[in-house]
C-alpha cells in the first residue's frame with residue numbers, strides 16, 4: 546500500500562506522501578523536525594499541535610490541514626489517522642488503511658513518557674515502518690527521572706559554586722522536555738530566544754509549559770549566576786558566553802552515552818536523555834504492533850532488521866533521507882553545531 550520513492554514514502558492510491566524530502570502536492574507530516582518536514586509542498590496535513598510550529602518553520606502561508614489524534618480522514622478511499630508517537634509535542638505516527646489492510650509509519654518515537662508529549666501508543670497493523678536511530682543493544686536508557694535528578698543536582702552544585710548552568714538542547718523537543726521536568730524551585734530558568742519562539746508556537750496550539758524567562762542581550766550576567774539556561778548548543782561557541790565569568794555547560798542526547806560524542810561536544814556534562822526509543826523500546830514497539838512485515842529505516846536499520854528476522858518477522862531495511870541536523874538525537878549533529886549568538 547505504501548512504497549518507497551525518491552521523494553519519500555508514497556501512497557499511490559491516495560496520492561500523498563508521508564514526510565517527503567522533496568516538494569510534492571500533498572505531504573502528511575509526522576512532526577516538525579526539519580528532516581521530516583520539508584518546505585515547498587503544495588499542501589500539508591499534520592497533527593493539530595504541530596500547526597503553529599510548522600508555520601514558524603515552513604512559512605506562515607503554507608496550506609495546512611490538521612487532525613486530532615485518532616481522527617480519521619479519507620483521501621481517495623484511503624483512511625488516514627494520526628496516533629501519538631511520544632517523540633515531541635504534536636508528533637504522530639501515521640496509520641493508513643485500505644480494504645482492511647493497515648500500514649503504520651512511525652516517524653520518530655520514544656516509548657517512555659516524558660510528561661509533555663502525548664504518550665506513545667502501539668497501533669496494531671500488518672506492516673510497520675519504524676525508525677531505528679538508536680537501534681543497537683548498547684543504547685539502553687536509564688529512566689528519565691534519574692537523569693533529571695542528576696541534572697537538578699548538577700544545577701544545585703553549580704549554583705553553590707556561583708556558576709551559571711547552561712544546557713544545550715534543540716529548540717523543538719528537547720528544550721520543552723527539559724523545561725517541563727527540571728526543578729524550577731532551584732532557581733530561575735531562562736531560555737534562548739529561538740526556544741522562546743518555538744514555545745510560543747506550541748502554546749498557541751495548546752501546549753502548557755511552565756513559566757520561564759527569556760534570555761536577551763540585556764540580561765545581565767549577574768542575573769544568570771544561579772540560573773539554569775536552556776539554549777542551542779551553538780551558543781557554547783559564542784563570544785557572548787565566553788564573557789560570563791563562571792559557568793558550566795551540559796548537553797542532553799542519547800549520543801552522550803558514547804565517549805567520543807561527549808568529547809566532540811566539548812561540554813562539562815553529558816546527560817543521556819533522548820527523545821527516541823532505545824534498543825529495548827524499539828523492539829517492544831515493533832512487537833506490540835503485531836506487524837508481520839517491518840520496514841526499518843533512519844538509523845541502525847541493519848542491526849534492528851536482522852534481530853527482528855531472527856525472531857521470525859519479515860523485516861527489511863529501506864533507505865530514506867531522514868536523520869541529519871533536524872533533531873539533536875540524529876547522528877549528523879553532535880559536534881557540528883556552528884556558532885550562534887544571542
Ligand SMILES: [Zn+2]
Nearest residue numbers: 580653867868
Ligand atoms: Zn527523524
Ligand SMILES: [Zn+2]
Nearest residue numbers: 578632653872
Ligand atoms: Zn524528530
